[in-house]
Amino acid sequence: MKLQVKLALYNAISKAIIIGAFGAIIPVIIQGIVYNHIDKRLSARLEKMMRMVQKGGLNEISLDQDCSFDSYNVFKEEYVSISPLPGLPKDFGKRTVENTERLIENEVLKHRVLSQAFLYDNQLYEIEIGEGLSTVDQLNETIKRFTIQILLAVILISIFLDLGFARVLLLPFNKIINKKLKDVQHPSSFDATPVKTSTYEFAHLDRSINEMMQKIRETFQVEREFITNVSHELLTPISILQNRIENILNEPGLSNEVMSRMVETQKTLSRLTRIVKALLYISKIENDQYSKSDEVSLDELSYEVTEELAERIEEKNLHVNIDFEQPFTFYPCNRSLVHTMLFNVVSNAIKYSKNDGSLTIKGNREGDMFSVSIIDSGIGIPSENIPYIFDRFKRFRPDDGMSYGLGLPIVKSIASFHKIELRVESEPDKGTHFTMLFPVQLS
Amino acid sequence: MNVLIVEDERQLSHEIEIFLTKQGYHCDVAFTGKSASEKVFVNSYDFVLMDIGLPDYNGFQLLKEAKEAGRDAAFIVLTARGSIDDKITGLDLGADDYLAKPFSLLELQARMQAILRRKHGLKNNTIQIHDFIMDIQNRTVSFEKNVINLTKKEFDILHYMALHKNRVITRIQLTEHIWGDVLEEDYESNYIDVHIKNLRKKLAAFANSDFIETVRGIGYRLNMP
Numbered sequence: 001m002k003l004q005v006k007l008a009l010y011n012a013i014s015k016a017i018i019i020g021a022f023g024a025i026i027p028v029i030i031q032g033i034v035y036n037h038i039d040k041r042l043s044a045r046l047e048k049m050m051r052m053v054q055k056g057g058l059n060e061i062s063l064d065q066d067c068s069f070d071s072y073n074v075f076k077e078e079y080v081s082i083s084p085l086p087g088l089p090k091d092f093g094k095r096t097v098e099n100t101e102r103l104i105e106n107e108v109l110k111h112r113v114l115s116q117a118f119l120y121d122n123q124l125y126e127i128e129i130g131e132g133l134s135t136v137d138q139l140n141e142t143i144k145r146f147t148i149q150i151l152l153a154v155i156l157i158s159i160f161l162d163l164g165f166a167r168v169l170l171l172p173f174n175k176i177i178n179k180k181l182k183d184v185q186h187p188s189s190f191d192a193t194p195v196k197t198s199t200y201e202f203a204h205l206d207r208s209i210n211e212m213m214q215k216i217r218e219t220f221q222v223e224r225e226f227i228t229n230v231s232h233e234l235l236t237p238i239s240i241l242q243n244r245i246e247n248i249l250n251e252p253g254l255s256n257e258v259m260s261r262m263v264e265t266q267k268t269l270s271r272l273t274r275i276v277k278a279l280l281y282i283s284k285i286e287n288d289q290y291s292k293s294d295e296v297s298l299d300e301l302s303y304e305v306t307e308e309l310a311e312r313i314e315e316k317n318l319h320v321n322i323d324f325e326q327p328f329t330f331y332p333c334n335r336s337l338v339h340t341m342l343f344n345v346v347s348n349a350i351k352y353s354k355n356d357g358s359l360t361i362k363g364n365r366e367g368d369m370f371s372v373s374i375i376d377s378g379i380g381i382p383s384e385n386i387p388y389i390f391d392r393f394k395r396f397r398p399d400d401g402m403s404y405g406l407g408l409p410i411v412k413s414i415a416s417f418h419k420i421e422l423r424v425e426s427e428p429d430k431g432t433h434f435t436m437l438f439p440v441q442l443s
Numbered sequence: 444m445n446v447l448i449v450e451d452e453r454q455l456s457h458e459i460e461i462f463l464t465k466q467g468y469h470c471d472v473a474f475t476g477k478s479a480s481e482k483v484f485v486n487s488y489d490f491v492l493m494d495i496g497l498p499d500y501n502g503f504q505l506l507k508e509a510k511e512a513g514r515d516a517a518f519i520v521l522t523a524r525g526s527i528d529d530k531i532t533g534l535d536l537g538a539d540d541y542l543a544k545p546f547s548l549l550e551l552q553a554r555m556q557a558i559l560r561r562k563h564g565l566k567n568n569t570i571q572i573h574d575f576i577m578d579i580q581n582r583t584v585s586f587e588k589n590v591i592n593l594t595k596k597e598f599d600i601l602h603y604m605a606l607h608k609n610r611v612i613t614r615i616q617l618t619e620h621i622w623g624d625v626l627e628e629d630y631e632s633n634y635i636d637v638h639i640k641n642l643r644k645k646l647a648a649f650a651n652s653d654f655i656e657t658v659r660g661i662g663y664r665l666n667m668p
Contacts, residue, residue: 228524232496235523236452239545243458246548249611249661250465260660263613270615273545311596315637 004166011162012155019154023147027140034136035112039097042114042129046095049080049127053120076104077132079111085124089117099133110134172197173205180209186288187217220287227283234276241269271404278406282392285337285413292418295331296338298372298438299324302361305343312350313359324363328370330438333418341414342372344407345434349376352432369421369437381426389424444468446490449479449505450521451497459492462548476500483509488516490555493538495522495529503536510537517558521546547616550623553606570605572667574650577605586649596621597642600635604655604665613662639663 068083095116101108111130118125175195184190190213195206245266249259284290302322306313313320330338349359357377364371381389381396388394390412393405415422421437446468450456453474460470471486473479476497483491483505491509495502506518520533523544530541539561540554560568560579568580575591577584582598584591593601599621604612614635621638639655646652656664 232523235544236455239523240452240454240458242545243455243462243548246616247458247461249613250462256660259611263615263661266613266615270619310594311634311637311641315634 004163004170007166008159008162012159015158016151016155019147019151023144023151026147027143030143031136031140034139038112038131038136039114042097042112042131043095045080045129046114046116046127049082049129050118053118053127072104075132076107076109077134079104079128079130081128081130082125083128085117085126088124092117102130110137169199172199172202176202176206176209180206180213184213187213187220188288190217223283224287224289227280227287231276231280235273238269238273238276242266242273245269275404275406278404278410282406282410282413285410285417288417290334290337290417292332292334294333294335294338295329296333296335297327297329298338298342298363298370299327301339301342302346302363302372305339305346306359306361308343309347309350312347316350316353317356318350318353319356319358321358321360323360326363326365328363328365328438328440330370330418331441337414337417341411341420341436344411345374345436348407349374349378349432349434352376352378352380354378357431365440366437368440370440371435371437373433373435375431375433377431380428380430380432381424382428383426386424386426390422444490445471445486445488446492447471447473447479447482447486447488447516449473449476449491449493449497449502451475451494459548459551462552466552476502476505480505480508483514483516484512488514490558491516491518492551493518493520495520495533496524503532506533506536506538517555517562519551519554519558547619549603549607549612549616550620553603553620556606570602572601572605572665573654575646577602584646586646589649591645591649593642593645594638596638597645600638601642601665604663605667608665608667611658611662611664617662 068081070079070081072079093116095114097112097114099110099112101110102113110133112133113128113130115126115128118127172195176197179191179195192210192213194203194210197203197206245262248254249262249266254262299322302324306320306322346359346361353359353376358375359377360373360375362371362373362375385396389396390408391405392409395405412422414420415436419439423435423437424432425435426432444467446463448456448459448463448470450459450472451474456472456474460472463470468490471482471488473482476499479491479493479497480500482488493502493506497505502520502522506520509516509518517539518537519540519542520529520538521542521544522529522533530543533541539558542551542554568578570577570579572584575584575586579602582595584593584598584601600617603617603620617635621635639657643652643655646655654666656666658664
C-alpha cells in the first residue's frame with residue numbers, strides 16, 4: 001500500500017475515533033445537564049404545590065370525586081397529579097425521580113416524574129409533578145444525527161486533503177528515487193545536485209545516496225584506470241614478442257622445424273592477444289566508454305554482415321535468407337558495437353552449421369520491440385548448456401586451440417549496453433534460434 | 444628513407460629498428476619525448492613512428508608541435524591504449540595513420556607504403572604481378588584487357604602478398620591483416636586457405652598462378668623475380 005494512502009487512512013481512522021467518541025459522550029452529558037435542570041424545576045414546583053397545600057389545604061385544589069387531582073397543560077408537557085395512597089410506602093417522605101411513560105388522554109408520553117408521598121388530614125396522598133421528555137429526546141436525536149453527518153464529512157474531506165498533502169510531501173522522495181536511482185545508467189552520468197526538499201528525512205536520504213554514488217564513482221574510476229594500465233602493461237610485452245617472432249621468421253637459413261615452431265608460437269601469441277583484447281573490449285563496454293549516438297539500419301547491417309562472411313557461407317554451401325517484414329533503424333546505438341554483435345552471432349551460426357544447411361535472418365516488430373532472429377539448421381545446443389553459453393571462458397566443445405569462449409560474452413555485454421534482450425532456443429541436431437529484441441524508441 | 448622511432452620500450456623499438464633497417468630504411472631511435480622533440484626539429488625524417496604513451500611527454504603534444512612547426516614527416520601513431528578517442532585525436536592532430544599495439548611489422552610496412560603512395564601522388568598506381576596488373580587505386584586485378592572478378596578479401600590478400608613479395612607470410616599475419624579490427628570468437632586461419640584456393644583458381648583461369656607458393660606448415664609466399 002502506498003505511504004500516502006496509509007497516512008490518509010490513518011488520519012481518517014483517528015479522526016473517526018475522536019469524533020465518534022465525542023458523538024457518544026456529548027448526548028450523555030447533555031442528557032445529564034438537562035435532567036438536572038428538569039429535576040430542579042420539578043423540585044421547585046413540588047415545593048410550591050406543597051406550600052399551596054399547607055396554606056389552603058387540599059380544598060383549595062378542587063379534588064375529584066375519587067379524591068384525586070390531575071392537571072395538564074395544553075400540550076401535556078407538564079402535569080401535576082395528587083392521588084390518595086392506600087398504604088404507607090416504605091420510603092415515606094423521600095422524593096423519587098423516574099422516567100416513565102404515561103397514558104394521558106389516549107396518548108403515551110414519556111415524562112420525567114418527581115413524586116412524593118405526604119400526609120394530609122390523616123389521609124396519605126402522593127403528589128407527582130411531571131415534565132415531558134420529548135424535546136430532550138429530540139435534541140439528543142438531532143445531536144446524534146449531526147455528529148454522524150459531521151463525522152462522514154470530516155472523514156471524506158480528511159482523506160482527500162491527506163492524499164493531496166501526502167502527494168505533495170512525497171514529491172521530493174519520488175524525485176530522489178527516479179533521478180538518483182532509477183534513471184542512473186552509469187555512475188559517470190550521475191547528477192549530484194540536491195533535490196529540493198524541506199523535509200529533513202528526504203534531504204538525508206538524498207545526501208546518503210549522493211555519498212554512496214560518489215564512492216561507486218571513485219571505484220569505477222579506479223577500475224577504468226586499471227583497465228587502461230593493464231591494457232598497456234600487457235599489450236606492450238605482447239607487442240615485443242610478436243615483432244620479435246616476425247623478425248626471427250625473417251631470418252635466412254632457419255630450418256623448417258624451427259620455422260613451424262615459431263609459427264605455432266605466433267598462433268599462441270595471437271590467441272593471447274585476442275583474449276586480452278576481448279577482455280578489454282568487454283570491460284570498456286561495461287564501463288560505458290562507448291558513445292551511443294549512431295543509428296543503424298538492421299536490415300542493411302544483416303546484408304553487410306553476410307557479405308563479409310560470404311566465403312564461410314560459401315564454404316559450407318549454406319542457403320541464406322534475409323527476411324525483414326519492415327525495415328528497422330535502431331538508435332541511439334554504437335554502430336561498431338552493434339555490428340560486432342550481429343557479426344559474432346551470424347559467424348557463430350555459420351560455424352555450427354552443417355554443410356548445405358540454411359541460415360535465416362528474420363526481422364519483425366514484436367510489440368514494442370523489434371525482433372531480429374538468426375535461425376540456423378546446425379548442430380544445436382543441448383538444453384542443459386543453454387544457461388551457460390554467455391559465461392566467459394565456457395566452452396562446450398573440445399579445445400581447437402583457436403576459440404577462447406569470449407564470443408558470446410561480448411555479444412551479451414553489447415546487448416545489455418544497448419538494452420537489447422537476448423533469447424536462445426535450440427534443439428540438438430535441429431538448429432538454433434537466436435533472437436535479439438531491440439527496444440523501439442517511441443518518438 | 445629516414446625513420447624516427449619514438450618508443451620508450453627499448454626492446455620494441457629495437458625490433459622495429461631491425462625490421463625497418465632490413466627493408467632499407469635508415470632508422471633513428473628516441474626513447475623519451477624530450478629527445479624525440481629535439482630530433483624532430485633538428486633532423487629531417489620521412490616517417491615518425493610515435494608511441495603516444497611516453498613517460499615524460501604527451502605524444503599528442505609532440506605531434507601537435509611538430510605539425511605546427513611544419514615538419515613534413517609522416518606520423519604514424521602507435522598506442523597500446525587502444526581507445527577510439529586516441530585514434531580520433533591522433534588523426535585530428537594530423538597523424539597520417541594509427542596502429543594499435545600489438546601490430547604486425549608487415550602491417551606497419553604496408554601502412555608506410557600506402558602513405559608514400561598518397562603523399563607522392565604516384566601516377567603509376569599499379570603493381571605488375573607476373574602477367575597480371577594490380578590497380579591499387581581502383582582495386583582491380585586484370586590480365587591483358589580482362590578484369591578479374593576478385594572479392595574484397597581476395598584483393599587484399601594478393602595486395603598484401605605483393606607488397607611483401609618473396610617473403611613467407613604466415614596465416615596469422617594474413618588473417619590479422621584482413622580481419623584486423625574484427626573481434627570475434629575465433630577466426631580460424633583455414634579461412635585464409637579458402638581465400639587462397641579461390642584466388643589461385645580465379646587467376647589460373649587466365650594464366651599461370653604458381654607464383655603463389657604454399658610453404659608447408661608456415662604460410663604463403665608470392666614469388667617474383
